[in-house]
Amino acid sequence: MNYLIQADGLTKVYKKRHVIQNISLTIYPGEIIGIIGPNGAGKSTTLDLLLGLRRPDQGTVTYGHPELDRQIGVQLQSTPFFPGYSALENMRLFAAFYGVRLKTDAIMDLLAQCGLEEAARTDAFRLSGGQQKRLAIAMTLVHDPSLVFLDEPTAALDPRARREIRELIALLAESGTSVVFTSHDMEEVYKLATRIVMIDGGILRADGRPEDLLKEYGASGLEELYVQLTEPIRKEDWA
Numbered sequence: 642m643n644y645l646i647q648a649d650g651l652t653k654v655y656k657k658r659h660v661i662q663n664i665s666l667t668i669y670p671g672e673i674i675g676i677i678g679p680n681g682a683g684k685s686t687t688l689d690l691l692l693g694l695r696r697p698d699q700g701t702v703t704y705g706h707p708e709l710d711r712q713i714g715v716q717l718q719s720t721p722f723f724p725g726y727s728a729l730e731n732m733r734l735f736a737a738f739y740g741v742r743l744k745t746d747a748i749m750d751l752l753a754q755c756g757l758e759e760a761a762r763t764d765a766f767r768l769s770g771g772q773q774k775r776l777a778i779a780m781t782l783v784h785d786p787s788l789v790f791l792d793e794p795t796a797a798l799d800p801r802a803r804r805e806i807r808e809l810i811a812l813l814a815e816s817g818t819s820v821v822f823t824s825h826d827m828e829e830v831y832k833l834a835t836r837i838v839m840i841d842g843g844i845l846r847a848d849g850r851p852e853d854l855l856k857e858y859g860a861s862g863l864e865e866l867y868v869q870l871t872e873p874i875r876k877e878d879w880a
């Protein structure tokens with residue numbers, strides 16, 4: 642099957658410490674990949690390497706077709722809004738970064754898709770936490786990407802807002818956009834992901850369909866699998 646991104650043997654070293662060790666990972670069209678693992682496991686670094694934002698010390702990242710780098714949308718952990726501008730204006734400015742000129746109607750369609758039509762004229766920084774996350778996701782869609790990366794899209798949101806983001810991600814996937822997201826909420830990952838990638842200590846510990854992984858490790862749920870496959874925090878890491 643044609644892949645979108647193929648990473649082979651990725652290794653990243655900071656100050657002699659291997660924060661990513663020999664990670665190989667292929668992303669295919671139509672997938673919703675949930676990347677899980679403890680704080681500091683190397684999830685964000687892996688995303689950055691896949692996106693070409695950081696260079697691996699070893700290994701390669703290959704894109705399935707030459708234009709893919711212009712067909713990726715990215716929502717990193719901090720929200721990249723222009724202060725003093727409405728949601729709609731932020732969308733327009735962000736689109737311009739991609740060299741895309743979007744008519745107001747097209748922006749309103751994207752905002753509506755993300756449940757933000759009524760917030761279009763509101764200053765982005767005045768939106769609620771959930772609305773800001775949805776706007777950050779809407780901003781990844783301005784150039785009609787075939788793949789979006791969402792780094793903790795539901796972190797620090799209330800249950801309803803989380804559910805809305807989950808529904809939005811599922812809709813994106815249904816409309817043909819592949820999604821790679823990170824989360825610390827195991828129930829959420831289990832509900833949403835078609836494939837789970839677990840990283841701990843910079844090492845890929847598990848990669849597969851949720852139900853297959855549970856069967857393989859004899860775990861009753863994803864939280865149990867997580868505890869089985871991740872190391873307890875070591876005392877020397879407490880400081």
Ligand SMILES: Nc1ncnc2c1ncn2[C@@H]1O[C@H](COP(=O)(O)OP(=O)(O)OP(=O)(O)O)[C@@H](O)[C@H]1O
Binds near residue numbers: 681687
């Ligand atoms: N620029 C850098 N210089 C030195 N160390 C770094 C750098 N970037 C990341 N690290 C280290 O690499 C490790 C992996 O960090 P990373 O941010 O990828 O983890 P994460 O799994 O995304 O964590 P979280 O769940 O907390 O977001 C951490 O120990 C971090 O301190």
